[in-house]
Amino acid sequence: MSDPAFSLCVYCGSKPGNQEAFTQSAIQVGTWIGQHGGQLVYGGGRNGLMGTVAEATMLAGGRVIGVIPRALVEKEWARTECTELHIVETMHERKQMMAEKADAFIALPGGIGTFEEFYEVWTWRQLGYHNKPIGLLNLNGYYDSMLSFLNAVVAHEFMGSWQMDLIRTESDPQKLLPRLIQEAGLPTPFLSQAI
Ligand code: AMP
Numbered sequence: 001m002s003d004p005a006f007s008l009c010v011y012c013g014s015k016p017g018n019q020e021a022f023t024q025s026a027i028q029v030g031t032w033i034g035q036h037g038g039q040l041v042y043g044g045g046r047n048g049l050m051g052t053v054a055e056a057t058m059l060a061g062g063r064v065i066g067v068i069p070r071a072l073v074e075k076e077w078a079r080t081e082c083t084e085l086h087i088v089e090t091m092h093e094r095k096q097m098m099a100e101k102a103d104a105f106i107a108l109p110g111g112i113g114t115f116e117e118f119y120e121v122w123t124w125r126q127l128g129y130h131n132k133p134i135g136l137l138n139l140n141g142y143y144d145s146m147l148s149f150l151n152a153v154v155a156h157e158f159m160g161s162w163q164m165d166l167i168r169t170e171s172d173p174q175k176l177l178p179r180l181i182q183e184a185g186l187p188t189p190f191l192s193q194a195i
Helices: 020-035 048-059 091-101 112-126 144-155 173-183
Strands: 007-011 039-042 063-069 084-088 104-107 134-137 167-170
Touching (some): 007 091, 007 112, 007 173, 020 039, 020 173, 039 048, 048 063, 063 091, 084 091, 091 112, 104 112, 112 134, 134 173, 167 173
Parallel strands (some): 007 039, 007 104, 063 084, 134 167
């Protein structure tokens, strides 16, 4: 198998959420990765949107790298048929490995695990630990209230607008995904069809 065209780390809920649209967006993201010769890096489980995005990627012919702490193998129902499944000892190792293997990051709707991972790569970026693009899929306004709060943080001068400029926010995965790959400096032969 040839090397993947890009490696995208997806953070998303270990639950499906209460709208079919969340699952559909996870399918869209996974399918897009697979159809464009990419590789998914994710938490390695079968539950919720995480499982959906992995299954869609594989169905579309993409590689899937799962990284899961040993203690969560049963709880998150590790996806043993990933192209590569890495069982690590700690959550820190998981996040470190996921971040190292990715060219870009995207957060889909999710809960506090998703937020934690998204905020971590964002804070690492603001500190200059990496320079990889970070996207937030604001599907059906799921993240509107979080974005309002973050704008309030800027207004209260606890961060600058430059920090907000480090993340890309879109409601449509078909717009967000090519943009992240482009910003990662990778070839984007698909760009003219997508935007
Ligand atoms: P959630 O968005 O809460 O459904 O969690 C999504 C994923 O984030 C799951 O795979 C969790 O194992 C993972 N997660 C939960 N807590 C943390 C954490 N502190 N650091 C990194 N990942 C976490």
